[in-house]
Amino acid sequence: MLTPQETKNLEKTTQQVRKNVLREIKAGRMGHIGGALSIAEIITVLYFRIMNIDPKKPGMCDRDRFVLSAGHKCLALYAVLAERGFFDHAVLDTYGSLGSKLPGHPDMHKLPGIESNTGALGHGLSIAGGMAMGLKMDGLGSKVYVIMGDGELAEGSNWEAASASSHHKLDNMLVFVDRNRLQISGRTVAVMSYEPLEERWRSFGWGTRVIDGHDIGAIVKSAEEFPFEKGKPSVVIANTIKSKGISFAEGRVDFHYWKANEEEIRQAQEDFAVIDRRLEE
Amino acid sequence: MSESKDPRQTFGEALVEVGAKYSNTVAISADSSGGSGMTPFKEKFPDRHLEFGIMEQGVIGFASGLATTGKIPFVVAIAPFVTARPFEMFRNDLGYMRQNVKVVGRCAGISYSDLGPTHQSLDDVALTRTIPGVTVLNPGDPVEIKKVVHAAADITGPCYIKIGKEKMPVLFEEDYPFELGKGVMVRDGKDVTVIATGTLFSKAHTAAWELAKEGIDVRLIDIHTLKPFDKDIVLKAANETGKIVTVEEHYLAGGLGSIVCETLACEGVFAKVKMIGIDDQFASNGPYEDLLGLYGMQPEQIRKTVKELLG
Numbered sequence: 165m166l167t168p169q170e171t172k173n174l175e176k177t178t179q180q181v182r183k184n185v186l187r188e189i190k191a192g193r194m195g196h197i198g199g200a201l202s203i204a205e206i207i208t209v210l211y212f213r214i215m216n217i218d219p220k221k222p223g224m225c226d227r228d229r230f231v232l233s234a235g236h237k238c239l240a241l242y243a244v245l246a247e248r249g250f251f252d253h254a255v256l257d258t259y260g261s262l263g264s265k266l267p268g269h270p271d272m273h274k275l276p277g278i279e280s281n282t283g284a285l286g287h288g289l290s291i292a293g294g295m296a297m298g299l300k301m302d303g304l305g306s307k308v309y310v311i312m313g314d315g316e317l318a319e320g321s322n323w324e325a326a327s328a329s330s331h332h333k334l335d336n337m338l339v340f341v342d343r344n345r346l347q348i349s350g351r352t353v354a355v356m357s358y359e360p361l362e363e364r365w366r367s368f369g370w371g372t373r374v375i376d377g378h379d380i381g382a383i384v385k386s387a388e389e390f391p392f393e394k395g396k397p398s399v400v401i402a403n404t405i406k407s408k409g410i411s412f413a414e415g416r417v418d419f420h421y422w423k424a425n426e427e428e429i430r431q432a433q434e435d436f437a438v439i440d441r442r443l444e445e
Numbered sequence: 446m447s448e449s450k451d452p453r454q455t456f457g458e459a460l461v462e463v464g465a466k467y468s469n470t471v472a473i474s475a476d477s478s479g480g481s482g483m484t485p486f487k488e489k490f491p492d493r494h495l496e497f498g499i500m501e502q503g504v505i506g507f508a509s510g511l512a513t514t515g516k517i518p519f520v521v522a523i524a525p526f527v528t529a530r531p532f533e534m535f536r537n538d539l540g541y542m543r544q545n546v547k548v549v550g551r552c553a554g555i556s557y558s559d560l561g562p563t564h565q566s567l568d569d570v571a572l573t574r575t576i577p578g579v580t581v582l583n584p585g586d587p588v589e590i591k592k593v594v595h596a597a598a599d600i601t602g603p604c605y606i607k608i609g610k611e612k613m614p615v616l617f618e619e620d621y622p623f624e625l626g627k628g629v630m631v632r633d634g635k636d637v638t639v640i641a642t643g644t645l646f647s648k649a650h651t652a653a654w655e656l657a658k659e660g661i662d663v664r665l666i667d668i669h670t671l672k673p674f675d676k677d678i679v680l681k682a683a684n685e686t687g688k689i690v691t692v693e694e695h696y697l698a699g700g701l702g703s704i705v706c707e708t709l710a711c712e713g714v715f716a717k718v719k720m721i722g723i724d725d726q727f728a729s730n731g732p733y734e735d736l737l738g739l740y741g742m743q744p745e746q747i748r749k750t751v752k753e754l755l756g
Contacts, residue, residue, distance in 0.1 A: 225515075272542060279513065281541045284533055290503045291538055294510020294518075297495070301471075302514060321534075324503030332495075 166384055170213075174380045176443050177247065178208040179436070182409045184243030184256055186432055189424050192260025195268065197413065197422040200239035202344040202404040203311055205378050210309050211244045214387045219249040222276040226304050229279050229295045233288020234313035234342065235269040241278070242266050250277035286319025288312065289339065293329045296337040296397075309387075310339040315347030318356040323368065326397075330369025335391035339370075339399040342377065344406040346417045365399045377402025411435050449612035450587035453551055456608055457482025459594035460519060464490050467598060470517045471495055475504050477522035481551050501526040505534035505548075512544035517598060523557070524550025524566030524607060532572055539603040540576035547597045548573075549606045554644055554694030555728050556610035558736045562727040566607075571699020573605040574672045580604040580625070581672040583693075585646030588617040589669050596625045609644035609694070611733055616650055626670045628678040632657070634664035637751055638682040641692040642668040642701045645721075645742055649692045652747035663751065668701060676708050683709055683716035688754050690719045692747060694737075697722040719754050721747060 166174070185200045207230075211217070215228040232241050239259070246253045251265075255275075258264040265274040269283025279295070282288045288310055296308040316322065329337060341361070349355050358364065362372045371392030375382040383402070390398040406420070407413035410432045413422065422428075464470045464486055471493045472478070472486045478496065487494040495511075497504045501522060508518035520527055527548050528535065539546050550569050557564035574581050582593040582604060590608060597604040621629070628640075632653055641649035646667050653665040664686055666678055683689060689709075691702040702720030709716055723740050730736070737743055741750065 229513075280509075281537060284537055287506055287534060287538055290506020290534070291510040291513075291542075293503075294507035295513055296510070297507065298511040298514025298516050301492070301516070321502045321506070324500045325506065328497055328500060328503055328507060331498075 166381055171380055172443070174209060174212060177212050178205050178380070179439055179443060181208050181240065181243045181247055183436055184246055184253070185239045186429070186436065187256050188239050188242060188259040188266065189422065190429055191257045194421065194423045195239050195259065196236040196420065197239065198346065198406040198420045199234060199237035199313060199342060199344065201408045201410065202377070202406050203237055203240050203342050204408065205380055206311060206340050206342070206383055206402060207240050207244045209380060209383045209387065211248045213384055215309065216306065219277065222250060226306050228306050229292070229308045231280050231288045231292040231295070231308065231310045232270060232282055233292070233310055234285065234316050235282030235288070237311065237313070237342070238268070238270045241270055245275065245277045251275055285313070285316040286321040289322050289325035289329070292337060293325050293334055296329070296334040297332055300334070300336060306336065308337045310337065312339060312341050314341055314343045314345065314358065315352050315355070317341070317358045326365070326368040326370065329397040333395045334397045335395050337397045338387060338390045339397070340377070341399060341401045342404055343401055344404045346406045346415070346420065348417070348420045350417055362401055369396060371396045371398045372401065373398070374401045374403070377404035378408060409435065409439060447614050447616065449614045452587065452590055452608045452610065452613055453480070453482035455482070455587040455590045456549065456551065456594060457485050459591040460486045461489055463594060463598040464493065467517055469515055470519065470598065471511060473497065473504050473508055473518050473520040475499055475501050475522045475526065481521040481549070483521060502531045502534055505531045506538050508546045509538035509542055509544045512546050517545055517547065519547045519549060521549040521551060523564060524553035524569050525564065528566060528569040528572050528605070535573065536576050540579055543578055544603060545601050547604045547606065549608065551608050552610040553607045554609055555736050556644065556733060558733040559730055561730045565728055567696045567723055567728065568699065569605070569607055570671055570695050570701070574699070578602055579672065580670070582670055583607045583643035584669050585641065585643060585667045586613050586616040588615060588619060588621070589623070592623040593669055596623070600625065607643055611644070613644065614647050616647060626673045626675060628675040629667040629669070630664065630678065631667050632663060632665040634662040635686060636662040637688040637690065637755055638664040638666060638686045639690045639692060639747070639751065640666045640668060640679065640682070640701065640705060642671065644694045645692045648737070648742055648744050649747055651744035652751065655744060656748055656751060661751070661755065671701060671704060674704050674708065676712065679705055679708050680712055680714050683714045688717045690721065690747070690751050690754060692721045692742070694742065695722050697724050717754060719750050721750060
């Protein structure tokens with residue numbers, strides 16, 4: 165349970181993460197903005213409230229793990245890692261440059277705090293499941309957190325991992341499905357329907373919950389209360405808005421990948437300034 | 446002929462030894478444990494035997510995740526189902542992530558001769574050797590199977606080990622000099638070099654000694670490590686014999702023959718080369734030895750190819 169001040173602080177940190185994402189876009193002039201902004205609250209809550217991590221000891225064996233299965237949302241991962249102190253903010257300005265430590269999909273060997281190389285969709289859940297299994301075998305209480313995209317759910321390999329995770333009773337794993345309802349070709353359920361989504365996960369043996377993915381209180385509550393059912397992996401279906409926070413891009417499919425011009429960046433900065441003022445009230 | 450041993454049983458014995466040596470070894474089965482020789486491991490280390498059912502993409506990711514927690518996973522199944530099918534998982538989750546996972550493709554080549562091309566694996570070396578950082582191993586007899594399994598466990602990083610199905614004659618002594626990444630000159634010779642790998646090493650071995658009886662001085666090289674590749678032994682053979690026959694249960698594209706020719710061309714060393722393998726086609730089906738005969742892989746056919754090269 166959060167105090168009003170704790171909620172406010174997490175909102176402010178989320179806003180800083182969004183600004184870091186925009187900083188990366190400004191540096192690289194293009195990138196997967198939509199999904200990076202739709203997961204901003206979830207990833208901020210995980211890194212600033214939930215996970216047992218230490219930026220000074222990124223390899224400590226009993227740390228919690230985070231796997232960004234939808235690796236293209238990595239602008240948010242880089243943004244939150246910088247904000248949490250895993251590396252200097254100046255690294256964010258290298259996005260898009262030759263040999264940058266911030267490729268368009270994350271590389272665990274380039275930066276501290278990145279746990280897996282994702283990007284090809286449908287890989288993250290299996291990798292996370294292996295982590296959860298290994299941590300259990302070692303008797304560690306560590307948890308594994310995953311963010312998946314909703315479009316990504318069309319990959320069949322996810323459902324292999326979903327089966328194995330429930331078969332092996334990986335109740336130390338919590339998945340957030342970023343249901344922003346859009347993918348590159350249009351509305352996700354029109355491209356390839358995943359409905360009924362909650363029932364689908366439940367039928368695979370998972371504990372489920374549906375929340376507003378921008379509601380910090382609901383995210384914290386879910387993460388603090390999982391596993392939702394004893395002996396089962398847990399999934400939160402988080403309803404979100406793609407490109408959340410940038411007025412002209414919110415809920416628009418053409419901002420899945422943004423080739424930004426000066427005017428758009430200026431407008432986005434103005435939108436963020438409005439949010440900043442509101443948060444200071 | 447010397448004693449013969451089942452390669453899968455031999456692999457299983459080696460895995461038990463590795464499991465005793467490294468307590469973080471885990472065996473991963475995709476409904477493939479019994480057929481892969483892993484029953485003794487399962488009986489001895491039940492908590493370290495993980496079953497996933499017929500989940501041949503997912504197991505690679507799970508193995509990668511397990512490796513991030515310090516485990517040494519051995520993923521073992523029929524060769525195409527751990528190479529061609531989950532290739533992207535192998536490339537990204539093991540190769541790109543540099544995870545300490547050992548993938549073992551058993552019943553490789555055309556050893557599932559009766560089951561047809563879906564179960565045969567003639568491209569596994571070609572596929573796995575393109576992945577940066579992956580060690581590719583193809584042992585030539587039961588003694589060498591044990592050597593490569595131990596060697597794979599001893600190094601950190603992803604490995605692919607290819608083994609067959611049919612019994613293999615024991616050709617090496619237990620204490621023969623084995624070094625990862627180094628070919629083995631089994632017989633010295635000046636007239637021509639036969640370079641063989643994996644299941645067909647024994648066929649080449651028979652051919653070489655028969656040729657020797659005919660007065661042809663054959664050099665015989667066993668290649669158990671296809672990557673990293675022992676260029677020196679091939680260049681020396683080319684310089685000293687000028688003629689090379691490669692022998693493998695694999696497509697001509699991308700396997701041992703390709704590697705030998707790439708090595709010669711890139712180093713500017715000339716040798717006449719004939720490659721024994723399967724050309725651009727899906728293999729036929731039928732009894733294993735008959736199938737090998739169909740593709741020129743029996744000892745008398747290898748002899749004939751060598752003689753043709755000699756002119």
